[in-house]
Amino acid sequence: MTDLDALRDESYTGANRCWPCTVVNLVLLGTFVLLLRVRERTVASLVVGTLGVAVVYLRGYLVPYTPRFAPQLVGASPLPDRLFHGDPDTDGAGSFADDVELDGEQVLEELLEAGVVVADDEMLYVADDVDADWHGRMDQLADRSLDGLAVEVRRTLAHVDDADALVADGREWVVVGAENDLVARPLAIAELAAYEVLDDRLDDQRLRLAAAESFRMFLEDCPACGTELRESSAVSCCGGYTTPRESPRETLVCPSCRQRLYTFPAE
Numbered sequence: 001m002t003d004l005d006a007l008r009d010e011s012y013t014g015a016n017r018c019w020p021c022t023v024v025n026l027v028l029l030g031t032f033v034l035l036l037r038v039r040e041r042t043v044a045s046l047v048v049g050t051l052g053v054a055v056v057y058l059r060g061y062l063v064p065y066t067p068r069f070a071p072q073l074v075g076a077s078p079l080p081d082r083l084f085h086g087d088p089d090t091d092g093a094g095s096f097a098d099d100v101e102l103d104g105e106q107v108l109e110e111l112l113e114a115g116v117v118v119a120d121d122e123m124l125y126v127a128d129d130v131d132a133d134w135h136g137r138m139d140q141l142a143d144r145s146l147d148g149l150a151v152e153v154r155r156t157l158a159h160v161d162d163a164d165a166l167v168a169d170g171r172e173w174v175v176v177g178a179e180n181d182l183v184a185r186p187l188a189i190a191e192l193a194a195y196e197v198l199d200d201r202l203d204d205q206r207l208r209l210a211a212a213e214s215f216r217m218f219l220e221d222c223p224a225c226g227t228e229l230r231e232s233s234a235v236s237c238c239g240g241y242t243t244p245r246e247s248p249r250e251t252l253v254c255p256s257c258r259q260r261l262y263t264f265p266a267e
């Protein structure tokens with residue numbers, strides 16, 4: 001896998017994969033392969049088909065300049081945008097605070113008041129002592145196996161009756177609750193650690209959960225693998241693809257885990 005990984009272009013695959021580009025490329029490739037078949041170039045069609053799919057898988061797209069035209073092509077098609085762009089709220093791969101409906105700004109205000117978050121020059125930071133505790137706890141949780149992490153989740157989060165480990169498509173998840181909600185491992189580590197660290201600093205259980213979720217915006221490195229997070233956009237490949245009403249949201253992504261760690265609220 002290491003050789004293949006070297007070929008992989010992170011900007012256009014994994015969490016950053018652009019589905020309009022991928023679909024348009026696979027359709028074009030399929031058409032070309034069919035053309036070769038019709039001309040009875042069976043071996044050539046097999047080789048082109050296999051290599052083409054591999055390139056789209058590893059590099060995101062095959063046809064040069066795809067990011068410049070695929071989004072417009074798909075945008076002009078009658079297919080719903082959601083099919084290609086997903087829901088930016090859920091693509092972030094879960095949270096233990098999914099059922100807590102607290103306004104993000106209100107949460108930050110409460111955190112400022114509690115001294116958990118501090119403002120400096122219009123920037124917000126986690127207070128030094130909290131930050132040190134949070135990172136210490138994240139390091140401990142990152143050393144646990146996925147099963148061990150699921151056990152910690154079950155033990156610590158009062159509202160979670162059941163938690164299990166799941167590995168799918170090379171990615172690791174904690175499955176929680178009756179609805180089998182999935183929380184990706186890096187997010188589970190970040191939120192659980194924050195929740196624990198906030199124990200004696202916040203009384204309100206719902207606020208603690210919501211705060212643990214918003215703490216993810218302060219991450220600089222991936223809690224699971226230590227890779228430096230990259231700032232990206234919910235539609236990074238195509239740059240400009242947006243519906244007329246909304247601009248793409250900024251995101252924090254771990255390129256190694258292929259995981260979005262935080263989606264900043266729309267401006």
Ligand SMILES: [Zn+2]
Nearest residue numbers: 222225254257
């Ligand atoms: Zn990572």
